[in-house]
Amino acid sequence: MNSLAHMRLVGLIRKESLQILRDPSSIAIAFVMPVVLLFLFGYGVSLDAKHIPLGIVIEQPDRETQSLAGAFERSEFFSPQHFSVIQTAQQALKEHQIDGIVWLRSNFSAQLLSNSAAPIGVIVNGVDSNQANITQRYIEGTWFAWLTHYAESRGQSLTMPVTLEQRVWFNTALSSRLFLVPGLIAIVMTLIGSLLTAMVVAREWERGTMEAMMVTPLRRSEILAGKLIPYFVLGMGGMLFSVAIAVWQFHVPLHGSFWLLMISSALFMLVALAIGLLISIVSKNQFVAGLLAIIVTFLPAFILSGFLFDIHSMPSWIQFITYLVPARYFVAILQTLFLAGDVWSVVLPNIGALLIMSLFYFSLVWRKFHKRLE
Amino acid sequence: MYFRLIWALAVKEFLALLRDKRSRFVIIGPPIIQLLVFGFAASYDLNNVPVAVYNEDLGEASRELVSRIDGSPNFEIVAYITHDRELAPLIDSRDVLLVLHIDQRFSSKLLQGTSAPVQVILDGRNSNTAMMAMNYVNRIILDYNLSWLASQNKSGSVAILQTRAWYNENLQSNWFIVPGIVGLLTLLVTLLVTALSVAREREAGTFDQLLVTPLRPIQILIGKAIPGMIIGILEATLIIVVMVTLFDIPLRGSLGALYLGILLFLLSAVGVGLMISAISVTQQQAVMGAFLFMVPAIVLSGFATPIANMPQFVQWLTYLDPLRYFLVIVRGVTLEGSSFSLLLNQYWPMAIIGIATLSLAGWLFRNRMY
Structure with missing residues (x-):
């Protein structure tokens, strides 16, 4: 059996x-x-963004705006496109040609030189919120690096108070x-x-x-x-x-x-x-x-x-x-x-x-x- | 006569599908449940990430930093540790995702005006979560630095960022994912309904009978396509209603532009489904074929990860994926309020995919006999 x-x-x-x-x-x-x-x-x-198409609007080009735009051009995270008015850049954002805009208004350099916290306009396409967050962080990183560089070029030193060391375990x-x-x-x-x-x-x-x-x-x-x-x-x-x-x-x-x-x-x-x-x-x-x-x-x-x-x-x-x-x-x-x-x-x-x-x-x-x- | 025959076939298809109570249920019930569960679950935003703090510094400055972490909705401090040896077990066992280690000279270095390092130890087993958590820590440190500089009257910020996000102002990731689920579930149901339609008859042997009726292959094709289209439109409508009412996703564009997109998307989905069905001999093959198509279609569509991050070769492959175009349309109409003309380049590729796959399916009906 x-x-x-x-x-x-x-x-x-x-x-x-x-x-x-x-x-x-x-x-x-x-x-x-x-x-x-x-x-x-x-x-x-991959979630790691590189060469993000970024529109840079410079309403009045001069040495200061050039140095900031240069910081974005040297970054491996961005591939910048230049615009001279905000409207064409916004149109490009609507048509998905660029994912973000950095906007330097015509009085940017004047405010910068008078030390009165010159505003930099940033617009990102928020549809993909995850990528938008990443783009914002890369823009912040580039901006902070430029601030340090700019301070040095004027003979001041701007040391970052707190620096972050990251150690990743298991997947370095x-x-x-x-x-x-x-x-x-x-x-x-x-x-x-x-x-x-x-x-x-x-x-x-x-x-x-x-x-x-x-x-x-x-x-x-x-x-x-x-x-x-x-x-x-x-x-x-x-x-x-x-x-x-x-x-x-x-x-x-x-x-x-x-x-x-x-x-x-x-x-x-x-x-x-x-x-x-x-x-x-x-x-x-x-x-x-x-x-x-x-x-x-x-x-x-x-x-x-x-x-x-x-x-x-x-x-x-x-x-x-x-x-x-x-x-x-x-x-x-x-x-x-x-x-x-x-x-x-x-x-x-x-x-x-x-x-x-x-x-x-x-x-x-x-x-x-x-x-x-x- | 011509259309009456087609209609008769379509009615028969509907009956074959909806006669069974369980079939009726699975077309409607599970997709809605999925939308609810996945809509809430599928998010890249991190909340309450468990964190351990290893603070060796006694100063005011480090306490301020820790309280900023504590106050963030993204983090939840679950342990304070005091020794090196406590660190590894916490991360190994996944009790915490990251450990924030503040050196004992942190406050004094900060007050001297030199850089004070803070160490973050992350569990990299899920690299995406680790990267997101790192981003949040970075932002907290950046804010901390700016307020520290301001408090020291060192105004480092000669230029400040004013950031705005368009279309998804609060950067909620379910505004991105939930419209994507509309495409995903509609594709799933339509593809299975059509992929099984011919295969079911092949398995039962009735397809041969159908071929010797006065129906021409093109009529069989249309008759088989109609149920898929109708079920797909109803399914999509149901999901969109739930999306707008329950998830509060805005519908900023025109419904006309959306439904033209749904129609063309369904045409291509039905075409792919019928093509798979025409190749398969059994229902099992049809489901596996639908699967072999659907999984790459979802991965390559930009549903969860951006197409722009893929290697160039893979990006070319995505042009064959109808879901790719449809996702741009759903997200465009819901979030961006895109007009018909802005979406024009998404419509015609789906129409071409639909016509190509449908003609291939029709050809396979006649030329594949067993």
């Missing part, structure tokens, strides 16, 4: 694996999608690639575990082959294991593939231990698979399963996991929701294992959370699946 059960399970796994291998879209999700995502985020995306150059690439592994695994599994199992419900399987002597645990094992292997394959690209192509360091990475990935994979199964049981239709899987698992993994946006800054009711997103725990583990090392105070609680989640979702799957058999 035992060997019969064993044979049944092996047969089922074989059938599921053949189904995966036969459909190129499953392989595409496991191996093409990681490449597309990693390369897009590794090379394409603050390269966004180093933090985005590990987080992407969570997204790739969510795709395989939840979206692909939800679709495939929903198809079995849609076609009635799931009901057909239920009248066979296969036990509930065997049906579940037969579904889970091939996709688990596929998901872990996708994970290892992504790790290889991250380490060898993007040179993201892996400071933590490889085995810890494997254990936490396996746990996360189980949670993702359980959620995928649950979605397929609830929806029983491929369109609903696909849309639900994207909206319940993929988008939260992107937005609510701390992968892109800081969780601390979210309103508290949303912070509460993020505790329900398994990717949140896995992203924290990934970023720590890759960039910092085996920090137990981060890794252990998050692995614990993943363990609880996998138990919770599997018991839910167990119960829901059972009901259909009745």
Whole structure:
């Protein structure tokens, strides 16, 4: 009996694996999608602005305005364009040709020389608030550097009272690639575990082959294991593939231990698979399963996991929701294992959370699946 | 007759999609929930970042600096430490994002008129958050310097900056993100509805039957496109209403310019969806295909990170992305009050993408038989 059960399970796994291998879209999700995502985020995306197109309006050129404009021209952050009246510069801002304006009025030099705090008008396009903040800070930095330089040129010394020394741990150059690439592994695994599994199992419900399987002597645990094992292997394959690209192509360091990475990935994979199964049981239709899987698992993994946006800054009711997103725990583990090392105070609680989640979702799957058999 | 046939097909498509209660629900329910959650969650602004202060200086000046950090809504001081060895565990365990270290000679150096360094130790695991936090610290230090100079009668500021931001006066990042979500969710729903429409029939075997009816491929194409367009317009309208009423995002431009944009955007989304659908044999392939298109389309659209920061080669790729143009239109109409003529260069590329993908889909209907 035992060997019969064993044979049944092996047969089922074989059938599921053949189904995966036969459909190129499953392989595409496991191996093409990681490449597309990693390369897009590794090379394409950056929040570090350079060569910001900046309009400089000089209503009356002279030595003072020239020296200030020169400070902007020498900065690597700006590529300045010159205007002589504010109206044409504002038109250029409206047409998105420039992102900001620095406006020196005709009496700028006179006020400057009389020491009466000459105003410099600054206008930025605020639509992209994040970039607008960065642009403002670069303008402030350039302005302060020019003030010091200007004071020196007049024989005064202007020492900066407080200077800031910054030391960044774990990612010294603050390269966004180093933090985005590990987080992407969570997204790739969510795709395989939840979206692909939800679709495939929903198809079995849609076609009635799931009901057909239920009248066979296969036990509930065997049906579940037969579904889970091939996709688990596929998901872990996708994970290892992504790790290889991250380490060898993007040179993201892996400071933590490889085995810890494997254990936490396996746990996360189980949670993702359980959620995928649950979605397929609830929806029983491929369109609903696909849309639900994207909206319940993929988008939260992107937005609510701390992968892109800081969780601390979210309103508290949303912070509460993020505790329900398994990717949140896995992203924290990934970023720590890759960039910092085996920090137990981060890794252990998050692995614990993943363990609880996998138990919770599997018991839910167990119960829901059972009901259909009745 | 010609249009009656198309209409009959479109009605059948609607029924196939909306007959199921769960399908009706997922088209409307989750996108609205997503808009609410993501609208509030997706923000680059930092609030209450946990900070530890390591102040070795006893003077008045350092207390003033610490109280400025404490008073900032961006930071929340969660720990005061007194030893070097306490520092690393706090950052390692992510209990604090940054530690502000003030040297014991800070006040005395400041009073002597020499530069007094302050050290900031940041957790770089999330480099973007670290960079933002650094910006906030920089601004606080700059303000501190200016008021220090003023108090010492050293008026360093012979010239002062008067900064204004246009269109998004308070620089709220959800004014940038939420209009983007309109494009994102509309694309998601429209693409899935159309990508599954042909694939569903292929899987069931009814597409072959459809091909031998008197319907011409162009009629099948239009019949399949209509439900996607109508659902997309309703979806977009619903999301825009929620955006304006709940998130208080202004609608400064004309609705006509916005809806022309929505129409052309949907045309290109439906075109891409039908093209994916025509290539796929199963619904699974259709969903995966839609996905393989959608993820790069979102990343390259400028939804979260500016196109101008991408490498040149990637910037060229973005011209193929219909979402890129639509995001300029939504943000333009809502925040900037852009007129039709200012957006002209965003309209025609979407029309071209739409026509190209739709004709390719029509060609694939006929020339791909299994």
